[in-house]
Amino acid sequence: MLLREFWNDRFWPYCTRNLRESTCVGYESAWRLHVAPRFGAMQMESISVELVDKWLAGFASSGAARKAWAVLRAILRRAIRWNLLDVDITRRDIQLPAKPHYEPVILGIRQQRSLLQGFYDHPLEAWLICAVSCGLRTEEGYGLEWSDIDLRAGVLHIERGLQWVSGHEVVVPPKTELSRRTLPLPRFAVKRLRELKPREGGRLIGALTPPQVARQYKGWCKRYSLPHVPARNLRHSWATNTLAAGADIAIVSKILGHSDIKTTARYYLKPDIAALRDAQRLWERALIA
Known part of the structure; x- marks a missing residue:
């Protein structure tokens, strides 16, 4: 099954029924801007760790890369849970960009x-x-x-x-x-x-x-x-x-x-x-x- 087909027919309807609207908005944005252009037309079983690593390395922002990967991971894990995918690459050693350190300004x-x-x-x-x-x-x-x-x-x-x-x-x-x-x-x-x-x-x-x-x-x-x-x-x-x-x-x-x-x-x-x-x-x- 193409990743785009799984998104349209199964995953997105699941999100709108079960997740907060704010979460759905974030998922849709990451899918539209980052995940779909790279993997949407691929068969889900063809998505490999190597392809994901190359994709993540091309992001200008580490924050955007980590969010996009989180959405792709959620999609693939849901497909595995529904027995539509056998190989689970989401638990492999994906090379994520370093997370930027955030130190919030606080009041004394x-x-x-x-x-x-x-x-x-x-x-x-x-x-x-x-x-x-x-x-x-x-x-x-x-x-x-x-x-x-x-x-x-x-x-x-x-x-x-x-x-x-x-x-x-x-x-x-x-x-x-x-x-x-x-x-x-x-x-x-x-x-x-x-x-x-x-x-x-x-x-x-x-x-x-x-x-x-x-x-x-x-x-x-x-x-x-x-x-x-x-x-x-x-x-x-x-x-x-x-x-x-x-x-x-x-x-x-x-x-x-x-x-x-x-x-x-x-x-x-x-x-x-x-x-x-x-x-x-x-x-x-x-x-x-």
Whole structure:
């Protein structure tokens, strides 16, 4: 079977039935731009490791190469699962371009304080309080509704996310089962959210769309010289600062909704130089004792 035939008749219909719309958009783009031009007219069993290696070596961007390979791999593995392909090249040693190192810019604890103070009485203040103080994914913060917040118990419930896909809003379920969680709010947040809560409820971002929230947030920071990072990095900032303050990594991982504590350690556990010096002092003390 030609790869194009499998995509059109089997794989793409499967994607539209089972995957998030945002994931489908990414798959379709990688297929149309990269996978179909090279392999679409080939028999699936003719796709070899050598051909894939040569194809990946021709990408100008390592990120685009890795995304394109992820889509081709997903297609071939689905064909294998449905007994339409016998040879599994996806588990061979494919030569992927090196993944570029990404070090997100985060806010220090004092910068977080300044940011919250700078948004006092702003229409986005409630959203920002929750995003800054609970380590939410961007889509989780956008999807928060006032009915998700129990101010008597001092907790908020993550029930959904709100994404902006191809020019329209998409309400999605939590990313994983562990992402559906109940999080405690800090005391200052409970007190301020009680003052901000409207009678009519609704979303914390009101009638704004995710792109409008991002623009207003960035514009206000720029206008008043407030510390600014992209909304997704508010999550990074909370996790890094909470771990640095001495919180247990297992608890932080649970609050973040991670399925694996290794993810928390890999991306958020970054001791500063003072903590590293403390570790050296402990070792030195043991050495000379």
